[in-house]
Amino acid sequence: MSEEKGDELAPTASFSQAERDAVYRAIYERRDVRDEFLEEEIPRETILRVLQAAHHAPSVGFMQPWNFVLVRDGAIRARIREAFEAAVARETREIPEERQALYRSLKLQGIMKAPLNICVTCDRARHGATGLGRTQQKDMDLLSTACAVQNLWLAARAEGVGVGWVSILREEDLRAILGIPEEIAIVAYLCVGFIERAYRRPELEVKRWAKRLPLAELIFENHWGERSE
Numbered sequence: 229m230s231e232e233k234g235d236e237l238a239p240t241a242s243f244s245q246a247e248r249d250a251v252y253r254a255i256y257e258r259r260d261v262r263d264e265f266l267e268e269e270i271p272r273e274t275i276l277r278v279l280q281a282a283h284h285a286p287s288v289g290f291m292q293p294w295n296f297v298l299v300r301d302g303a304i305r306a307r308i309r310e311a312f313e314a315a316v317a318r319e320t321r322e323i324p325e326e327r328q329a330l331y332r333s334l335k336l337q338g339i340m341k342a343p344l345n346i347c348v349t350c351d352r353a354r355h356g357a358t359g360l361g362r363t364q365q366k367d368m369d370l371l372s373t374a375c376a377v378q379n380l381w382l383a384a385r386a387e388g389v390g391v392g393w394v395s396i397l398r399e400e401d402l403r404a405i406l407g408i409p410e411e412i413a414i415v416a417y418l419c420v421g422f423i424e425r426a427y428r429r430p431e432l433e434v435k436r437w438a439k440r441l442p443l444a445e446l447i448f449e450n451h452w453g454e455r456s457e
């Protein structure tokens with residue numbers, strides 16, 4: 229035990245109603261943004277605040293396996309955009325016939341429009357190949373990195389910055405274009421920029437691709453399939 233002075237348990241200060249409202253507002257008003265990005269550069273301090281929020285995400289064994297590759301260069305983003313187009317062509321073939329027209333009408337990325345792209349990676353061997361909390365469930369490092377992405381997404385919303393997650397990209401293309409080593413996993417490719425307008429509901433719901441499921445249908449009591457009366 230090597231606790232330092234000030235490290236003892238302290239009372240948890242409660243949130244005021246306004247603070248609670250702000251937290252829930254960030255959660256409910258966060259959107260996946262594809263097309264509404266402004267050209268304006270995001271100040272370095274704002275980017276760092278958002279990344280600091282990501283860096284304070286929970287992680288298995290406090291592993292903090294993430295890195296953030298900040299991509300601003302237009303030529304690099306153009307190559308990623310090309311890789312996206314090729315990936316969309318492949319994905320289109322897997323979409324059921326009756327949904328193809330709707331799929332093709334969707335805007336699914338803002339790689340060139342957003343002034344900043346961020347590739348979030350996971351170093352699966354950080355602090356050793358195995359570790360606390362990860363011996364039985366091997367992908368906990370990847371899930372920890374997803375927690376960091378969510379923190380980033382929420383903090384960005386509070387900063388007036390929109391984020392769009394683009395997963396229609398082959399990992400090998402991102403790896404080659406961004407020079408990411410083989411041993412580093414790629415978790416998220418994000419388009420990031422200030423926004424002034426956003427949908428109030430998920431764009432995929434507005435465009436009738438999918439609906440939000442009723443929460444009550446997703447909750448079981450004690451055993452899978454058991455619902456409360």
Ligand SMILES: Cc1cc2c(cc1C)N(C[C@H](O)[C@H](O)[C@H](O)COP(=O)(O)O)c1[nH]c(=O)[nH]c(=O)c1N2
Nearest residue numbers: 258259260262335336337393394395396430431432
């Ligand atoms: C892991 C992962 C991967 C993707 C996404 C999200 C997540 C969590 N989403 C965004 C997704 O469509 C969106 O979150 C939902 O439609 C819900 O909308 P809101 O995020 O609430 O606006 C997403 N959107 C998109 O246009 N292209 C994409 O490739 C992806 N990929």
